[in-house]
Amino acid sequence: xxxxxxxxxxxxxxxxxxxxxxxxxxxxxxxxxxxxxxxxxxxxxxxxxxxxxxxxxxxxxxxxxxxxxxxxxxxxxxxxxxxxxxxxxxxxxxxxxxxxxxxxxxxxxxxxxxxxxxxxxxxxxxxxxxxxxxxxxxxxxxxxxxxxxxxxxxxxxxxxxxxxxxxxxxxxxxxxxxxxxxxxxxxxxxxxxxxxxxxxxxxxxxxxxxxxxxxxxxxxxxxxxxxxxxxxxxxxxxxxxxxxxxxxxxxxxxxxxxxxxxxxxxxxxxxxxxxxxx
Ligand SMILES: NC(=O)C1=CN([C@@H]2O[C@H](COP(=O)(O)OP(=O)(O)OC[C@H]3O[C@@H](n4cnc5c(N)ncnc54)[C@H](OP(=O)(O)O)[C@@H]3O)[C@@H](O)[C@H]2O)C=CC1
Ligand SMILES: O=C(O)C(=O)[C@@H](O)[C@H](O)C(=O)CO
Numbered sequence: 307x308x309x310x311x312x313x314x315x316x317x318x319x320x321x322x323x324x325x326x327x328x329x330x331x332x333x334x335x336x337x338x339x340x341x342x343x344x345x346x347x348x349x350x351x352x353x354x355x356x357x358x359x360x361x362x363x364x365x366x367x368x369x370x371x372x373x374x375x376x377x378x379x380x381x382x383x384x385x386x387x388x389x390x391x392x393x394x395x396x397x398x399x400x401x402x403x404x405x406x407x408x409x410x411x412x413x414x415x416x417x418x419x420x421x422x423x424x425x426x427x428x429x430x431x432x433x434x435x436x437x438x439x440x441x442x443x444x445x446x447x448x449x450x451x452x453x454x455x456x457x458x459x460x461x462x463x464x465x466x467x468x469x470x471x472x473x474x475x476x477x478x479x480x481x482x483x484x485x486x487x488x489x490x491x492x493x494x495x496x497x498x499x500x501x502x503x504x505x506x507x508x509x510x511x512x513x514x515x516x517x518x519x520x521x522x523x524x525x526x527x528x529x530x531x532x533x534x535x536x537x538x539x540x541x542x543x544x545x546x547x548x549x550x551x552x553x554x555x556x557x558x559x560x561x562x563x564x565x566x567x568x569x570x571x572x573x574x575x576x577x578x579x580x581x582x583x584x
Contacts, residue, residue: 307346307548312533314464315487318441320410321377322528323548324349326493326537328356338539339365343376345544351467351491351535353381353414354399355583363403378403379410381445382430384584387413387422392429396438411439412467416451417582423447427455443467445493446578449482456486467491470532472502472523473571475564480530494573495527495534496520496547507562515553518546525550526563 311319325347330338335358339350343365352362359380366376380403386395396411411430416423423444430442443465444452456462466483470476470492483490502508503519511522520536524547527534536547555563575581 307551309346309348309548310551312489314441314489315462316441316464318409318464320441320465320489320533321347321349322533323347323524323550324351324377324379324491324533324535325544326535327352327358327362328537330537330539331356331358331361334539335361336364336368340368341541342544343369343371345541346548347544348375349377349379349533349535351379354383354386354395355381355414359399359402360404363405367404373405377409378405379412380408381412381414382426383414384417384420384582387417387420387426389425389429392426393433396429396433400438407437408439410441410443410465412443412445412465413447415446415581415583416444416448416578417584418451418579419582423451424455424458427459427461431459431461441465443488445491446576448479448578451578452482452486452488462486463488465489465491465533467493467535469493469572469576470527471495471497471571472505472508472526472563472566473497473500473568474573475530475567477564477567480532484531490530490532492527492532492534495536496523498573500573502566505566507559507566511555511559511563514559515555517553520547521550522555523563525553525555526560529555529560
């Protein structure tokens with residue numbers, strides 16, 4: 307299956323759906339990642355803090371695909387936001403992955419109380435110039451965090467990966483990203499443990515299009531223009547989650563799913579102004 311791509315603001319191409327790798331680990335993770343690549347995923351999302359960059363790199367090699375056909379993305383953890391620490395962090399990621407370059411590297415969380423995310427961003431800008439990272443972006447950034455790094459460096463992130471699922475549809479942040487030319491990526495795109503598969507807005511659309519509730523939610527993500535990165539350890543679900551380009555939700559179906567959003571819809575209170583991860 308060939309996956310459509312978006313052109314990012316730096317001219318590079320990002321697959322319209324990717325594979326989330328948290329919390330896959332150890333030998334089993336390698337097989338799971340190979341099965342995802344065989345299912346057709348090309349974008350693999352990892353992070354230093356997932357502790358599985360080695361496994362992702364092994365999966366890339368075991369897939370037998372040429373490196374340039376895969377799109378590998380990782381993230382700098384909060385403890386590495388100082389400029390030199392961020393540079394060392396990216397070198398560490400490349401070493402663990404066993405790759406010569408990353409397609410995309412993100413700042414994982416802004417950690418505003420530490421107040422060093424601008425330094426981490428400067429490091430990413432320089433690493434991109436050196437060719438170690440092809441595209442650079444952020445995760446869990448609010449409008450204020452985005453505007454600060456853009457104002458202080460003149461460089462706009464290509465993507466902002468944020469929590470986005472039917473109970474937390476991020477209407478405002480999607481507009482914030484779009485107005486700055488930043489592509490939104492959705493983490494926990496299905497809603498993880500709280501996936502709203504039984505909600506009538508989802509179940510009715512699934513019945514109408516003869517697809518699964520998971521496919522409806524991921525298709526909703528695609529039609530919002532956000533890039534979902536669902537995780538599944540199950541090959542059948544991996545394949546089903548990718549098979550969302552052969553049907554289209556109506557405007558009414560889209561609106562009904564977005565209307566499931568609620569103010570307390572975050573999965574674990576991950577408000578980037580207050581939730582910090584090191
Ligand atoms: N930047 C950030 O701060 C964050 C980034 N992430 C990224 O986002 C990725 C995805 O998020 P995640 O939290 O895993 O949540 P998801 O919304 O992807 O849900 C994953 C869960 O749903 C199950 N599942 C997957 N497909 C289906 C299906 N078709 N039907 C029923 N159940 C299904 C999986 O189980 P099974 O494996 O058994 O199929 C798993 O338990 C992560 O892997 C990570 O890469 C996540 C959190 C924060
Ligand atoms: O998966 C990620 O990228 C995270 O940031 C996680 O640590 C996330 O915060 C989580 O799953 C907490 O339960």
